[in-house]
Amino acid sequence: MKVIKDxxxxxxxxxxxxIGNFDGVHIGHQKILTAAKQAAVARKADLVVxxxxxHPLEIIRPDKAPAALTPPELKEHLIxxxxxxxxxxxxxxxxxxxxxxxxxxxxxxxxGIRPSVVVEGDDFNFGAGRDGNIHxxxxxxxxxxxxxxxxxxQKAKISDGPRFIGVEVSSTMIRSMLAQGNVADAAIELGRxxxxxxxxxxxRGKGRQLGFPTLNMEKPNQLIPAEGVYAGFVGIADSLKKVxxxxxxxxxxxSIGRAVTYPDKSGLLIEAHLLSENPGxxxxxxxxxxxxxxxxxxxxxxxxxxxxxxxxKDCETTKKILYNFAxxxxxxxxxxxxxx
Numbered sequence: 361m362k363v364i365k366d367x368x369x370x371x372x373x374x375x376x377x378x379i380g381n382f383d384g385v386h387i388g389h390q391k392i393l394t395a396a397k398q399a400a401v402a403r404k405a406d407l408v409v410x411x412x413x414x415h416p417l418e419i420i421r422p423d424k425a426p427a428a429l430t431p432p433e434l435k436e437h438l439i440x441x442x443x444x445x446x447x448x449x450x451x452x453x454x455x456x457x458x459x460x461x462x463x464x465x466x467x468x469x470x471x472g473i474r475p476s477v478v479v480e481g482d483d484f485n486f487g488a489g490r491d492g493n494i495h496x497x498x499x500x501x502x503x504x505x506x507x508x509x510x511x512x513x514q515k516a517k518i519s520d521g522p523r524f525i526g527v528e529v530s531s532t533m534i535r536s537m538l539a540q541g542n543v544a545d546a547a548i549e550l551g552r553x554x555x556x557x558x559x560x561x562x563x564r565g566k567g568r569q570l571g572f573p574t575l576n577m578e579k580p581n582q583l584i585p586a587e588g589v590y591a592g593f594v595g596i597a598d599s600l601k602k603v604x605x606x607x608x609x610x611x612x613x614x615s616i617g618r619a620v621t622y623p624d625k626s627g628l629l630i631e632a633h634l635l636s637e638n639p640g641x642x643x644x645x646x647x648x649x650x651x652x653x654x655x656x657x658x659x660x661x662x663x664x665x666x667x668x669x670x671x672x673k674d675c676e677t678t679k680k681i682l683y684n685f686a687x688x689x690x691x692x693x694x695x696x697x698x699x700x
Contacts, residue, residue: 361440364448367472372408372446376400377475379410379486381531384429385438387551388481388514388529395511396479397443406445408473411435412452419452426535427583429550434557437604448473461492465500477507518545541586543651553592553650556580556630557603560596560642564619564626570664572671573638574615574631577647584630587617589655591678591685594632595648596639603646611635613671613678614649617658635675653681 364370378396382389393409400407413432417425430438432449439447450456450468459467464487469475478501484494494510501508517524527533529549537546538554547553556577563576575594595608612632619626632649655677661667 361436361444362446363436364446365451367410367448367450367468370448370472371474372406373474374403374476375406375408375446375473376403376477376479377408377410377469377473378479380480380484381415382409382411382430382435382439383415383426384531384534384550385435385442386529386531386534386549387516388549390442390551391514392479392481392511393439393442393444395509399477399479399509400443400445403477405476407443408446408448408475409439409444410448410450410468410473411439413449414452416452416457419454420457426532428581429531429534429538429554429583431557431580431582433600434555434604437601458488461487461496462500463487464492465497465504469506470504475506477509479509479511481511482513516548518548535583538583538585541588541590541654541657543585543590543592544653547652553608553652554585555608556582556584556649556651557600558630558647560645560647562641562643563629563631570668570671572633572668572675574633575639575642575647577630577632577649579628579630584628585616585651586654587628588615588657589674590614590616590651590653591655591681592632592652593650593682594634595650596642597646597648600646603648606648608648608650610637611678611682612649613655613674614651615658633671633675635679652685655681
């Protein structure tokens with residue numbers, strides 16, 4: 361997949377195009393990208409994805425800008441996996457965000473990419489103040505000679521106490537789930553466990569002293585799930601690009617939180633204890649943490665013995681969760697699919 365940043369000098373006349381921020385590349389995004397790829401294959405054309413960096417709210421309302429679910433490198437990898445031939449990354453600027461829907465289409469579609477088909481979700485909005493919607497795009501397509509295909513929103517079944525309910529998938533809802541520690545339902549909407557990526561940095565050594573050595577992650581530039589203990593998988597690689605693509609297969613118990621039993625000035629700690637091996641010092645390498653299930657909240661222990669006992673219990677709980685996950689009998693795992 362090619363990555364293009366100078367869009368006004370790029371043209372793929374006759375291509376199939378889809379436009380969006382695609383943060384998370386969740387199952388709703390996957391549905392749109394899959395439909396666009398099918399249209400491209402049928403027309404023997406390229407699939408071009410147009411996205412924005414940074415999120416437009418970082419320009420117009422920085423205080424309201426959401427934390428990213430997928431850093432640019434991970435988003436690029438996920439979009440490539442779904443068959444895009446070209447990713448156009450449009451820099452968000454104040455000038456760009458004041459363009460009317462008509463001016464946006466004229467500049468970037470008619471005079472820029474020149475698609476024959478544009479595929480979008482039914483909740484698509486664009487232009488200054490998000491004044492344009494999917495029907496605006498259809499009207500402009502008729503005027504400017506490109507077809508617009510509309511994809512219905514994607515729903516997923518998530519837990520609601522003892523039952524499951526159908527909800528519309530969105531990046532906003534996924535962020536809310538992660539902020540509450542609900543990584544299992546977030547995974548349903550993502551179609552995969554949520555992945556946190558960052559560099560491995562030296563830790564305090566407290567886990568090693570207790571008999572549970574950890575890999576410590578530098579605070580990443582993406583949304584961090586709620587403080588607590590989780591079950592998940594780890595992947596390790598030599599570079600950011602490689603860790604985005606790595607298959608996380610190493611079973612691990614995760615801890616996110618501030619030191620409360622042994623308080624210090626470390627701030628938020630993001631740690632992974634591998635269940636089957638002691639990897640040693642991997643400082644400088646890249647770590648991927650795939651979150652499967654929340655286990656418990658953080659708490660203060662009165663003694664080292666109590667803490668060690670709880671960590672051992674967390675590790676056993678993690679093993680059971682990941683065993684069931686691997687068997688395919690975990691929770692609502694049947695909804696993990698690229699097509700949604």
